[in-house]
Amino acid sequence: MMGGRREGPLMRNPSHSSAKSRILMAVAIGISLGCVFAFLYPHGFFSYSAPAFHSRRSQIVSTKCESSERLNELKTEYRIASEKNAELIQQVKELTEKLRLAEQGKDHAQKQVEALGGPFGTVKGLRTNPTVIPDESVNPRLAKILENIAVQREVIVALANWNVKDSLEVWFASIKRVGIPNYLVVALDDKIAEFCESNDVPVYKRDSDKAIDSIGRTGTNHAVSGLKFRILREFLQLGYSVLLSDVDIVYLQNPFNYLYRDSDVESMTDGHNNMTAYGFDDVFDEPPMGWARYAHTMRIWVFNSGFFYIRPTIPSIELLDRVAGHLAREPKSWDQAVFNEELFFPSHPGYEGLHASRRTMDFYLFMNSKVLFKTVRKNARLSKLKPVIIHINYHPNKLERMKAVVEFYVNGNQDALKGFPDGSDW
Structure with a gap:
């Protein structure tokens, strides 16, 4: 005897059952995502609520204040560093001078030992002072x-x-x-x-x-x-x-x-x-x-x-x-x-x-005008010497005598100096 099978509602309509399952699954997923976003963004995903806005504005103002304070700190640090650098430069100059003096002192001491080690009458003192450090x-x-x-x-x-x-x-x-x-x-x-x-x-x-x-x-x-x-x-x-x-x-x-x-x-x-x-x-x-x-x-x-x-x-x-x-x-x-x-x-x-x-x-090489006009111009041998400079320091009519010196020593005019008196009176 063949017995008949009794089918339930779902078995009787498979397509309807599948659609319902998908709907239930979508609802479940939506609820889960909602819970996640609610946890992560309690104030909303695009929230511009007043507390948050004021908080960010406070952060910006705070950042500006901190930047200004930091800038002042940097300026102070730079000034202190510059002062220390200047002090170091001065110390280096002083140390360099001491080192140079020490080296020169060593050299002088060596020369002194050499001088004192020679025969009687050969000792020579040290006269040349060291030069300053250029500033x-x-x-x-x-x-x-x-x-x-x-x-x-x-x-x-x-x-x-x-x-x-x-x-x-x-x-x-x-x-x-x-x-x-x-x-x-x-x-x-x-x-x-x-x-x-x-x-x-x-x-x-x-x-x-x-x-x-x-x-x-x-x-x-x-x-x-x-x-x-x-x-x-x-x-x-x-x-x-x-x-x-x-x-x-x-x-x-x-x-x-x-x-x-x-x-x-x-x-x-x-x-x-x-x-x-x-x-x-x-x-x-x-x-x-x-x-x-x-x-x-x-x-x-x-x-x-x-x-x-x-x-x-x-x-x-x-x-x-x-x-x-x-x-x-x-x-x-x-x-x-x-x-x-x-x-x-x-x-x-x-x-x-x-x-x-x-x-x-x-005084014949670096000649004053008294030597020139009182002595040199009247002496045939001395007048042939060529001085390094001639200083018109003894006479008031300086320009005329300067030009005469040029005529005599540069242009070879042997009579250029003859018209002047020895002294300052004409």
């Missing part, structure tokens, strides 16, 4: 100029204002004729600076300084001459040796070929023969003293402060400071007299003398 921060603009024109860190320097324009023109023409490249005019007014530039003459115009500018424009020759001791200081601090030159000088040869460079100061003299130029024993006679009537004195005619070579050493800078200070205290003093007093006066009670080495130049 370009003193005057970067001047340092740049000197770097371009100096030769072996040496330079001729002259101060000039418009009052000496004609003499200056003869001065630099003679320098160019000889072929000296390392020279510089320190212009004391704008007109002379423009004049130098138009004639292709190296010139340096200092930054404005009321005291110096006033003297430079309107001061007398002596007042202007006194300025050089203040101005030259920067040259020495920059590490350059300076051949200071007045403008009433005619150059016939290159002076750098005739320097010894063994002293702090090497200067031409106002002396006119071996005794006056290089020193002598002058006996003072006082009869009332009886057998002690004769007193011996050491004499030397002064160094000429219008032409001298000065090395960049501590004693040299001290000399400039002393002279500048003296002239500031006693403005009516003659700068050449003060220059020599500071160089030669020894230490004594209440005064400490300057410990600077000095050398007198050959």
Whole structure:
């Protein structure tokens, strides 16, 4: 007997059952995803609720404040680092100077041992002081100029204002004729600076300084001459040796070929023969003293402060400071007299003398106008010598005599010097 099969509702309609299952599965998946997003984004996926907005704005403001504070911190750190760097640079300079002094001291000590080890009478003292460490921060603009024109860190320097324009023109023409490249005019007014530039003459115009500018424009020759001791200081601090030159000088040869460079100061003299130029024993006679009537004195005619070579050493800078200070205290003093007093006066009670080495130049090579007009032009043998420079320092009619010197020594006019008197009176 065959029995019949009883079918349920699903079995009776398979397609309807499958659709219902898919719907239930989709609902389940939707509910699951909803739960997940609800957990991850409790404030909504695209929520711009006020608390969140204010929170982000606070974060932005906070970030800006932190950035500003950090910037200030960085600026402070940079300033501290810069100060430390400057201190380190100064320490390096000091250590370098000590090392150089130590090396030079070692060299001097060795020379001293060698000298003392020789026979009697061969001992020679050490006179050459070490040069300073150059410091370009003193005057970067001047340092740049000197770097371009100096030769072996040496330079001729002259101060000039418009009052000496004609003499200056003869001065630099003679320098160019000889072929000296390392020279510089320190212009004391704008007109002379423009004049130098138009004639292709190296010139340096200092930054404005009321005291110096006033003297430079309107001061007398002596007042202007006194300025050089203040101005030259920067040259020495920059590490350059300076051949200071007045403008009433005619150059016939290159002076750098005739320097010894063994002293702090090497200067031409106002002396006119071996005794006056290089020193002598002058006996003072006082009869009332009886057998002690004769007193011996050491004499030397002064160094000429219008032409001298000065090395960049501590004693040299001290000399400039002393002279500048003296002239500031006693403005009516003659700068050449003060220059020599500071160089030669020894230490004594209440005064400490300057410990600077000095050398007198050959007065026939570095000739003053007294030697030329009183002696040389009248002597056939001496008149054939060719000086290095001639300084018209003893006579007032400077320009005429400068031109006559050029005529005699450069153009060969043997009569060019004859029309002038020995002294300053015509």
